[in-house]
Amino acid sequence: MDTKKTSNGWSDEELEASVDAYLKMWTLEQSGQAFTKSVENRLLREGPLHLRSASSIEYRMQNISAVFEQLGLKRITGYMPAKNIGAGVSERIRKVLAAKPALHAERHTAKADNPVPEKRTTASKPSLEIEPQGILNPRQLFTVSVSFARALHVRRLVRQLANGICEGCDQPAPFAGEDGQPFLEVHHVKHLAQKGSDRTTNAVALCPNCHQRCHRSGDRDAFTEGLYSKVQRLARE
Template sequence: MDTPKEKSGWSDEELEASVDAYLNMLDRELNGQTFRKSVENQLLRDGPLSKRSASSVEYRMQNISAVLEQMDLPRISGYMPAKNIGAGVAQRIRKVLANKVVPGAGESAPTADHKTLINRAAKLQKKGLKIAPSGNPNPQQVSTTTTSYARDPKVRAWVAELAKGVCEGCGQQAPFEVDGLPFLEVHHVKHLAQKGSDSITNAVALCPNCHRRCHLASDKEAFTLSLYEKVGRLVAE
């Protein structure tokens, strides 16, 4: 929210300075250290927020509280969440927060990494959640760089045909069809990222459950080894 003297919108640098100051105060609050909001407000206006009024800085802090509350993350008790935060401002604040460590967030912090998400969710599930999380109506989009491998469709077709619609891991029928054929996921026993070959001697047809088991389960190593015993064409690499 801009006052009449503040006709220009907040820059990315101003938002980041606000978030940094907020997180610094949050860290102090969580560690039992005292601070004065008015002093912190003045320090910001003496520095990176020199164009802003005291009330504008105060409202920005309430914006940040609102976003943190939406994300089920800790917030400063002295900054009540703003009730009518614009979607655009909220999205920009989330973008800044995505690159910050929120004090006290621990295992409840949102993450774009799937494996980290599963691990954090498992810890929270074991600990127990007493109230339903509010979630995030506008989850932050995160750009990542991934490496993909060119895979031979003939290898996939051959392995899928050998399986005849039966998972080579658990022996169950494929759970559904795609393009009129039973769908099984072709998994490279030695992962391509580990220099495994894209060949029929290193690939098995698995149902989605067994495929996820190979990547995520507590017994993934033992289950992977069992595939060599179940599927005669496999050759350890």
């Protein structure tokens, strides 16, 4: 009998499955897409966490939210951080998160946006940083994503109207794409996930930096508002 699955303690596989599910919901929320916690909970109970109850999975998600806050990351809105999380559980969750490449970039961004002021102290404190060990043979994960059908002619026309110049910062495209044309990404000012249209009146051509600024920066709302003033073809939806 597999004692790891019948004992009260969570196995490494169960913990990683929980973190993967949390990151899936976290990614959807960061991109403005909807998800249902109860559905994700059920999928876990029907799969890798079939020996766990709905309430225990809910509490595990709250543990992960607590670790997110400890790391200075924005947690999922629907999962309040657990008030009392053991050091052992916290460390295990941190180790799983340390092996997730997508999270490293977000964590570095959070640190840059919220620098910690220097403190004068006479005693050194142990660092909570975890050195990622990496994975020698990464296993394949299957995830669920949501995408929207887009009109190819709209993307072409928006890039043509931009004429190789980013419509956000007014700088030339940073490089040429495989087709030899200036590389600009088409961004929907009102996101498709927010029921925005796929029309030239709701799309701009941006360099990668400005595109990410629209999604991730602290001034994304003000930056987006500025696009309506700069790009005359845009119409509010």
